[in-house]
Amino acid sequence: MDAITVNTSDLLPLRTTCPYCGVGCGVLASPDWVERTVGCRPVSGDPAHPANTGRLCVKGASLHETTGSDSNLRFPRVLGARVNWNRALDEVTGAIREAMEHHGPGSVGFYLSGQLLTEDYYVANKLAKGFIGTPHVDTNSRLCMSSAVAAHKRAFGEDVVPGCYEDLELADLLVLAGSNTAWNHPVLYQRMKAADRPGRRVVVVDPRRTATAELADLHLAIRPGSDTLLFNGLLVWLADTGAVDDAWVSAHCNGFDDALASARVSAFAPQKVAEACDLTVDEVVTFYRWFAETPRSVTAFSQGINQSVAGTDKGNAIINCHLATGRVGKPGASPFSLTGQPNAMGGREVGGLANTLAAHMDYDTPGAWGAVAEFWGTDRLPQAPGHKAVDLFDAVHRGEIKVLWIMGTNPAVSLPDSERIREAMARCPMVIVSDCVSHTDTTALADILLPARGWGEKEGTVTNSERCISRQRAFLRPTGEARADWQILAEVGQRLGYREAFQWRSPAAVFREHARLSTLDNHGSRQFNLSGLMDITDEAYDLLEPTRWPITARQPGGSRRLFGDGRFSTPDGRARFIPVRATALDQTVARPGRMRLNTGRTRDQWHTMTRTVRAPRLVQHRPEPFVDMHPDDLSALGITEGELVTLGNERGGLFTGRVRAEPGQRQGEVFVPIHWSHQFTGRGLASALISPVTDPISGQPDSKNGLVTVTPLSARWHARLLRPRGASRGWQADYHTRVPQDHCDSWYLAGKQPEDWHRNITRWLGGAPDLVLEDSAAGTFRAARIRHGQLDGVLLVAREASHLPGTAWLASLFDGRELSRHERRGLLSARNVETEDIGAVVCSCFGTGEKQIAAAIRAGAGTVEALGEKLRCGTNCGSCIPELKAAIEKRGLSSVPV
Numbered sequence: 001m002d003a004i005t006v007n008t009s010d011l012l013p014l015r016t017t018c019p020y021c022g023v024g025c026g027v028l029a030s031p032d033w034v035e036r037t038v039g040c041r042p043v044s045g046d047p048a049h050p051a052n053t054g055r056l057c058v059k060g061a062s063l064h065e066t067t068g069s070d071s072n073l074r075f076p077r078v079l080g081a082r083v084n085w086n087r088a089l090d091e092v093t094g095a096i097r098e099a100m101e102h103h104g105p106g107s108v109g110f111y112l113s114g115q116l117l118t119e120d121y122y123v124a125n126k127l128a129k130g131f132i133g134t135p136h137v138d139t140n141s142r143l144c145m146s147s148a149v150a151a152h153k154r155a156f157g158e159d160v161v162p163g164c165y166e167d168l169e170l171a172d173l174l175v176l177a178g179s180n181t182a183w184n185h186p187v188l189y190q191r192m193k194a195a196d197r198p199g200r201r202v203v204v205v206d207p208r209r210t211a212t213a214e215l216a217d218l219h220l221a222i223r224p225g226s227d228t229l230l231f232n233g234l235l236v237w238l239a240d241t242g243a244v245d246d247a248w249v250s251a252h253c254n255g256f257d258d259a260l261a262s263a264r265v266s267a268f269a270p271q272k273v274a275e276a277c278d279l280t281v282d283e284v285v286t287f288y289r290w291f292a293e294t295p296r297s298v299t300a301f302s303q304g305i306n307q308s309v310a311g312t313d314k315g316n317a318i319i320n321c322h323l324a325t326g327r328v329g330k331p332g333a334s335p336f337s338l339t340g341q342p343n344a345m346g347g348r349e350v351g352g353l354a355n356t357l358a359a360h361m362d363y364d365t366p367g368a369w370g371a372v373a374e375f376w377g378t379d380r381l382p383q384a385p386g387h388k389a390v391d392l393f394d395a396v397h398r399g400e401i402k403v404l405w406i407m408g409t410n411p412a413v414s415l416p417d418s419e420r421i422r423e424a425m426a427r428c429p430m431v432i433v434s435d436c437v438s439h440t441d442t443t444a445l446a447d448i449l450l451p452a453r454g455w456g457e458k459e460g461t462v463t464n465s466e467r468c469i470s471r472q473r474a475f476l477r478p479t480g481e482a483r484a485d486w487q488i489l490a491e492v493g494q495r496l497g498y499r500e501a502f503q504w505r506s507p508a509a510v511f512r513e514h515a516r517l518s519t520l521d522n523h524g525s526r527q528f529n530l531s532g533l534m535d536i537t538d539e540a541y542d543l544l545e546p547t548r549w550p551i552t553a554r555q556p557g558g559s560r561r562l563f564g565d566g567r568f569s570t571p572d573g574r575a576r577f578i579p580v581r582a583t584a585l586d587q588t589v590a591r592p593g594r595m596r597l598n599t600g601r602t603r604d605q606w607h608t609m610t611r612t613v614r615a616p617r618l619v620q621h622r623p624e625p626f627v628d629m630h631p632d633d634l635s636a637l638g639i640t641e642g643e644l645v646t647l648g649n650e651r652g653g654l655f656t657g658r659v660r661a662e663p664g665q666r667q668g669e670v671f672v673p674i675h676w677s678h679q680f681t682g683r684g685l686a687s688a689l690i691s692p693v694t695d696p697i698s699g700q701p702d703s704k705n706g707l708v709t710v711t712p713l714s715a716r717w718h719a720r721l722l723r724p725r726g727a728s729r730g731w732q733a734d735y736h737t738r739v740p741q742d743h744c745d746s747w748y749l750a751g752k753q754p755e756d757w758h759r760n761i762t763r764w765l766g767g768a769p770d771l772v773l774e775d776s777a778a779g780t781f782r783a784a785r786i787r788h789g790q791l792d793g794v795l796l797v798a799r800e801a802s803h804l805p806g807t808a809w810l811a812s813l814f815d816g817r818e819l820s821r822h823e824r825r826g827l828l829s830a831r832n833v834e835t836e837d838i839g840a841v842v843c844s845c846f847g848t849g850e851k852q853i854a855a856a857i858r859a860g861a862g863t864v865e866a867l868g869e870k871l872r873c874g875t876n877c878g879s880c881i882p883e884l885k886a887a888i889e890k891r892g893l894s895s896v897p898v
Contacts, residue, residue, distance in 0.1 A: 015046055016473040017462055018060045019115065019455040020606050022339025023187050024464025025052035025060055026546065029456065029475050050546055051165060051464055057186035057877040058604055058618065058844045063455065065615035067476055073438040073451040074480025085481065089488075091448055092405075093495040095430040096132060099402040105133035105380065109392055109401040112139040112352050113408035114341025117460030117472060119510040120485035121343070122350040123502070124407065125358060127489050129351070130376040131498045135386030136401065138354040139347050140409045142389040142699060144340035147306040149348060150698040151315025152337070154578050155323065156563065157570030158360055159348055160527050163298065163334030164466040164548065164560045169195035170332030173294035175203045177227065177318065178304015179338055182211035183603040185302075186879050188338070189215070193878065201294070203287055205230065206304060207598065208628075208671060209664025211882040218286055221666060223278040224596060225705060227305060228582040230277050231317035233267035234288055235260060238324050243292035248326035252566035255577035259320050262579035276582075278666075291321070296332035303340060303600065307703040311695045316578040323575050329564035336465075343462040346469075349528055350514060354392070355385040355699075359517045360528040371521050377501060388699030389415065390692045397424035405432040407485060408452065410608040412441035413677040416690035416701045417651065434485055437610045441677045451482040455611075458484050460507045461544070468558075470546040486510055508541035527569055532556045595633070596669040597647070597706035599686045603879050604844050605675040613680065616741050620841035623739045624748050625657035625684030628671040629710075634661055637710060642802055644713035644735055644750055646683065647672065649706060653688035656681075656713060656735055658801075670708065681737040715750035717779070718801040721764060722746050722794045722810055730763040744814035746807055757781040757797060765793040773828045782828040789818035796830060805830040806837050842887075843873035843880040853887050862888060 013028035026049020030042050042064035047054035076088035083091075099107040110128045112121060121139075128137040152159045168174060169191055181189040192202070193215060204216040205227065213219045222230060238244050239260055249256050267273050270284040277284070291297055299322065305314045319328075319335045327333035339345055351358035361368035363385050373381040387395050393415060395401045404425070415421045425431050425445040433446035436454030443449055456476040463469050486507060493502035504510045515530035522529055529550040536544070547558040568575045604618040612618045627645055639645060641661040647670065648654050655672055665671060676684035693702045713735060721731075722744050735750040761769055761783050769783035779799035785792045791813045798804050809832045813823060826832050838849025848871045861867045864884050868875040874884050 013044070014473050014475040015048070015471070016456070016475065017049075017342070017470040018056070018063065019342050019472070019611075020057075020059050021185055022341055022344060022465040023051055023185050024342060024462060024466075024468060024470055025049065025056060025187055026470065027056070027060060027063065029063070031475055049470070051466070051468060051470075052187045055187045055190055055877075057879065059606060059612060060187075061845065061876070062612075062615040062618055065617075066611050067454070067456050068479070071438055071614070072436055072454065072479040072482070073443070073449060074482065075451060076481070077449040079447060085483070088448060088450060089491055089495060092432055092450070093492055095403050095432070095448075096492070097496065099430075100132065103402050105382075106136060106386075107400065107402040108132050108134045109136040109387070109396065109404045110134070110138075111389065111392060111404065111406045111409065111411060112137065112347060114139065114141045114144075114344035114347055115408040116343060116347065116485055117458060117462060117507070118343060118346035118350060118469075118514065119460040119507040120407070120489070121347045121352050122510055122514045123486040123489040123493075123504075125351045126376060127493045127502070129357070130372075130378045130381055131493060131496065131501060133380035133382060135354065135382035135384060136392055136395070137352065137386060138389045138392050139344075139352045140389070140411070140414060141341060141344040141347050142353065143414060143701060143703070144303055144306060145337070145344045145348070146353065146388075146698040146700045147308070147311030147695055148301070148315050148337035149353070150312040150695075151319060151578075154312070154316055155319045155576055156568050157576070158527055158568075160562055160569065161337050161345075161465060161467060162329035162561060162563045163336050165191065166560070167298050167332050167334050167336065168192055168300060171296050171298035172199060172332065173201050173203070173290055173297040175205065175291070175297065175299040176212060176216075177205040177299055177301040178306070179300055179302035180206065180208075180210040180212045180304075180600065181300070181302075181338070182214070182879055182882065184340075184601050185338055186603075186877050190878050201290055203290065207666050207669065211603070211879065213664070214882040214885065218283065218290075220277070220279055220283055220287060223276070223666075224598065224669070225308065225310070226277040226582070227308075227314045228310060228317045228580055229267050229273055230284075231314070231321055232263035232580060232582065233270065233273035233284065234291060234321050235263045235317070235324060236267055237270070237288040238292055238321065241292055244324045245326035248566065249324060252326075252568070253323055253575045253577060254572075255579070256324065258579045259577035262581050263317075263320075266582040295325075295327070296330075297322075297325070297327055298332065298334055298336055300336040300338050302338040304704065306700055308700075308705065309693055309695050309702040310582075311700050312697040313578075313580045317580045320577050320580065323577055328575070329561045331561070334561070339465040342464070345463040345465065345467065346461065349463060349518075354388050359514075359520060360526050361520075367521055372517070375517055375520055388694070390694050390699065390701055393421050393424050394692075396428050399427065401428060403430045403432070404428050405434070406442060406446075407434045408436075410440045410442045410610060410677065412445060413608040413685060414674070414687060416687055416692045416703065417653070418685050418687040419653070420692070434488060436479070436482065439679060440608065440610055441679060450488055451480060452485050452488065453478050453482045457482065460484075460486075461511060463549070467548045468546050469544075469549060469551075471542075471544050506538060508536065508538045511541060512536060525569065527562050594707040594709055597649075597689055597708045598669060598671045598704050599674050599690065600671065600704070602673045602675060605673070607675065608677050609675045609680065613740055617841070617844050617847060619739050620847075621844050622673065624737045625655070625673060625676045625681055626660050627655075627657045627710075628660050628662040628665050630665045630667045630669075631661045631663060632667055634659065639710070639712055644715055644801075646711045646713055647689060647708040648711065649689050649691070649708050651691060653690075654683045655686060655689050655708075656683040670710065674703075676737070679738075682733075682735060684737065713750060713752065715752055716754055717751050717797055717799060718804060719749040719795060719797040720746065720804050720807050721749055721796075722807060722814065723766065724792060724814060727766055727793070730766070731760075741811040741814070743816070744811055746811055750801070755797075757783070757795075761795070764795050767792070771824075771828055784827040786819065786824070790816060791819055791827070794827060794830070806839070808838070842883050843871075845876040845880075846872040848873035848880075850887065853884065854891070857888060857891050864888070
């Protein structure tokens with residue numbers, strides 16, 4: 001197969017796509033030699049891409065800082081030993097063949113990822129379902145999007161997002177339900193914010209007051225799990241106030257009366273809804289009235305809706321309200337599912353979910369099984385769906401899955417009940433992991449490691465939240481011997497004896513086959529249709545512009561909106577109202593001594609941090625696992641902000657993090673981030689607290705609903721330790737978190753037992769210290785080690801974490817320089833009088849700290865705009881603006897919206 005080459009003579013930035021969230025921003029990227037040659041930026045937003053028109057969030061703008069890392073997986077490994085590709089693929093093929101022969105094709109399982117490109121996804125699905133014959137193929141998109149998928153299919157007959165990003169700007173009423181766009185989809189948030197105008201309203205439905213709520217005219221801080229009641233109540237209100245578009249419903253929909261009757265059972269009137277949702281009647285009536293009187297309304301929903309035991313019903317409750325008013329697929333009027341990952345939709349297109357077949361065809365789609373089997377030329381296609389993610393790993397735990405192939409994801413961290421997931425993988429006879437990262441919690445459990453190409457090294461396509469297919473293009477040489485995922489899979493298919501079915505020479509050839517499959521038995525019955533691209537040449541594929549599907553001969557430029565004509569993908573062409581009733585399953589009630597748990601993302605991190613942690617500036621905003629609690633709860637429990645606490649659940653899961661007092665958190669509830677893994681902390685895995693309870697329709701885990709106890713760690717000491725990257729670790733601590741810096745690792749530490757620092761200091765510093773300072777009465781101890789004139793380690797200890805100094809200056813000394821006399825003298829004070837202490841980082845784009853911001857406010861910068869002019873903070877991605885406003889308000893000044 002042809003290797004991907006990079007034309008180093010072309011000095012123009014290359015157009016590609018960001019690999020983070022589902023916004024799918026266009027990126028202009030250049031190898032580092034281009035930056036040195038012509039002085040252009042290595043990464044910038046693509047002004048020509050319709051998703052972002054040049055904007056990038058801080059994660060996207062830092063992409064160049066995450067490539068070319070030494071932590072990439074460079075060579076194949078079998079049982080820890082480096083091998084060549086021929087040996088590795090022989091081992092993979094042999095394990096699969098043996099499992100098929102002795103235990104049947106269902107003994108092989110695949111767990112894929114929204115990080116894969118569509119071409120990779122297609123080949124994986126074809127190999128697994130079509131030729132190995134296993135139905136057990138699922139993806140980590142199950143954890144974020146499957147409830148929205150199921151809701152779309154029930155209502156529209158197909159997994160289709162009807163609208164486009166422009167609708168978020170055109171809407172006169174924008175409802176954001178369970179979606180912290182300011183942090184999770186920052187560029188869309190920027191577009192929403194820029195679209196503000198007189199008469200436009202924004203409603204945010206979220207139990208927490210997140211950064212997104214800064215955009216809201218109305219924030220509905222509902223009781224978690226009560227979303228169905230809220231939207232059922234809206235449907236009843238629309239019917240009772242004459243706001244239903246009866247003519248449209250009659251002409252284009254089925255089931256309205258049944259859906260309305262079901263809604264009335266649980267949501268009679270605003271008073272009942274307010275009581276159930278823990279809102280005021282005025283809040284409920286205001287929302288309902290705004291929705292009823294605003295024809296151009298968009299409801300954008302994300303993980304707060306999807307990640308629930310009733311996520312599918314919540315999605316359909318939202319869609320029901322849009323169907324009732326005829327607001328589907330029209331300019332500024334649609335329900336809109338915001339995708340979590342860059343190619344979650346691409347994986348859905350090819351059939352990457354266990355309950356789908358291929359190309360938006362399901363196992364129960366009439367004629368689909370035979371058509372797909374004939375198209376692929378196989379007689380091994382499974383007859384029925386396979387295990388969804390949680391069930392798949394349960395099958396691994398039971399010993400039913402003998403070979404598990406994991407691609408581009410980290411289930412040992414991300415799946416619920418993470419300890420059981422690790423136990424399942426340890427029991428599995430053969431675990432194969434394809435990844436671009438060498439050290440993750442999952443690769444540590446692999447028998448075979450296959451180096452896959454990462455972002456910047458591979459070619460293919462992705463599909464974002466608005467159905468827009470974009471090219472991801474290679475501009476970096478592959479790391480070591482890394483190969484594209486589709487190439488690895490195709491080679492295995494050939495070695496299994498299916499050479500003719502896996503003979504592609506390029507990702508363009510794979511894409512053409514994928515496009516042809518989308519046309520199979522598709523005479524307008526499915527919106528997913530790439531017939532206009534099924535004969536695309538390699539040259540045209542290289543130049544492919546971002547285009548929203550369907551893409552056909554009649555619509556070669558794609559389609560912005562779908563279903564606006566009232567024609568749907570159901571057998572009779574009519575949309576379906578779904579009767580939805582709120583149940584006790586989606587409303588966990590806190591018991592005495594327990595608090596309700598919510599989980600989610602932070603602003604600058606992504607998934608399990610395997611990529612974003614490589615850019616140290618992205619770790620500075622929230623460097624440790626944390627626990628957000630309402631100040632009144634802290635007071636009631638006798639806990640002080642900044643303390644370490646441990647959360648525990650009934651299954652034995654534990655999470656330790658530092659408490660933050662958050663007034664926007666509902667009382668009786670806690671919030672923790674999902675990103676930390678055992679690679680970076682001890683007990684900071686949010687998934688350890690999540691029970692493997694799933695939506696019975698979608699199979700999506702209920703990741704935002706649990707009960708936990710809160711216990712102070714009662715640390716006797718706190719410390720900061722700085723050592724060179726990769727330094728051996730000879731110490732133990734009751735709490736530890738590793739924070740990568742540019743030239744060293746910084747550790748946050750705490751212990752419940754006294755430590756003899758003089759006796760054990762060599763264990764912490766890796767050798768005898770050169771400088772020591774101790775004050776036993778104050779409980780402080782400081783030591784530093786210098787080797788060959790260079791800093792090799794610093795340990796700072798105090799009784800209280802708040803008494804520890806900042807370490808930014810110390811971290812900068814690990815750059816290999818020989819320390820000056822002045823620098824040596826400042827080591828134990830951790831302070832350089834010539835360097836400003838900026839405090840905790842607030843604006844990651846420009847590295848602006850809270851102390852700088854406070855000083856600027858004191859000097860008269862009393863608005864967000866003034867702070868931006870003075871410090872640049874808030875002038876790029878805008879995600880820090882809510883924190884800037886809070887800083888201004890904290891000091892008694894009024895902030896003026898930018």
